[in-house]
Amino acid sequence: MSVKPNVFCVAVFLIATVVGCGGSRDSAKSPTSDSVPVPASDKVAVQLNWYPEAEHGGVYQAWADGTYKSAGLTVDVRPGGRATPVAPELQLGRVQFAMANADDVVLFRREGMDIVAVLAVLQNSPRCILVREDSGVEDFKGLAGMTLQRQAGRMFLEFMRSKGFLDKVTEVPYHGSVSSMIADPKIAIQAYSFAEPLLAREQGVEVRTLMVSELGWNPYSSVLITSGKLIREQPELVRTFVKATQQGWANYLADSKLGNEAILSANEHGMTQEALDFGSKELTPLALPEGMAIDQIGAMSQARWKTLVDQMDALDPGAAGKVKAEDCFTDQFLMNGSD
Incomplete structure (x- = not known):
């Protein structure tokens, strides 16, 4: 079979x-x-x-x-x-x-x-926001001005929103791929810390993981x-x-x-x-x-x-x-x- x-x-x-x-x-x-x-x-x-x-x-x-x-x-x-x-x-x-x-x-x-x-x-939650190292983003406050690819309606987004971290972020759909972030340092994506980071590095892009659990959502x-x-x-x-x-x-x-x-x-x-x-x-x-x-x-x-x-x-x-x-x-x- x-x-x-x-x-x-x-x-x-x-x-x-x-x-x-x-x-x-x-x-x-x-x-x-x-x-x-x-x-x-x-x-x-x-x-x-x-x-x-x-x-x-x-x-x-x-x-x-x-x-x-x-x-x-x-x-x-x-x-x-x-x-x-x-x-x-x-x-x-x-x-x-x-x-x-x-x-x-x-x-x-x-x-x-x-x-x-x-x-x-x-x-412990693997949920993170993944950004390119050359994006200049070092923490959640640094996401201002970025475009975030995410699944709408997810509760971790509402938690981030309640903390003000998405106030100046453009949100667009996430399609399950790191490709857009690879092409554009102004794009961040939702990710799991044990999956997407290596996929990005395999394509020659160093990344930074912003762990949502560090905000208190775990x-x-x-x-x-x-x-x-x-x-x-x-x-x-x-x-x-x-x-x-x-x-x-x-x-x-x-x-x-x-x-x-x-x-x-x-x-x-x-x-x-x-x-x-x-x-x-x-x-x-x-x-x-x-x-x-x-x-x-x-x-x-x-x-x-x-x-x-x-x-x-x-x-x-x-x-x-x-x-x-x-x-x-x-x-x-x-x-x-x-x-």
Whole structure:
């Protein structure tokens, strides 16, 4: 069975032994088995919120190294893009899981959608504004007079706007590429610190990253989400997928080779092996800040969720009180969770 460019779908079967990391790209792309098929309830689709990149590494690693297979899961990983309808796909039951950021979860719940975070990989946000070093911009105040390519409606923009950093900035759509910034030092782009910087440097342009977290906006990123309905009706399926994904992330941080090969096969938007290798190394301290053990990867706290909800309520007082922090997440399915 071959892998289509935009969909990773692997038929897997219940086995008794754990499949370890290793193997080749070809073996990962063409899994086969003559065993008894997995029950339909163990077929899982997960929708990504962007084109496949290192931020999705644990999912692709678990697919490629057999972690999902050893858990008895059939997993279909669906790449996203600029306008992927993540929450509607969950609400309509067309996928069982998806990737998002923590602020997305709050927005989804404000809109009345029963979306719950079950794993948060990046404890510190990789969100940054990327500028060329020769732009003369050294901090957020220096963005005045620049053109910023961004996705409209993102909450980090509203936070920046509330601080006055976008008052004299021209905002235009972001198309998922560093090319405009490469051509014009007066253009800045939204970015993740472990992806776009290397893509720019590969084209001969040195860049500076302005980390939005340094302004005080630091929601969890690379968050695995599902529906409250699935949690209530199929808790064991949720538990199995969450723990397999958690293990996939642990494996990816230890050795990202298979995961990155799988991502590269699925990404048709200018991704390179070098950028993925760079990304998988750079995101490690974001996923495992000092003092955090590998088996705690994905952990969440109510205090962090409350800070985020409070910040978002302050940015939009008309929506204040609609969402409670404790309803946004559960850690009951994680290794070392509350179960």
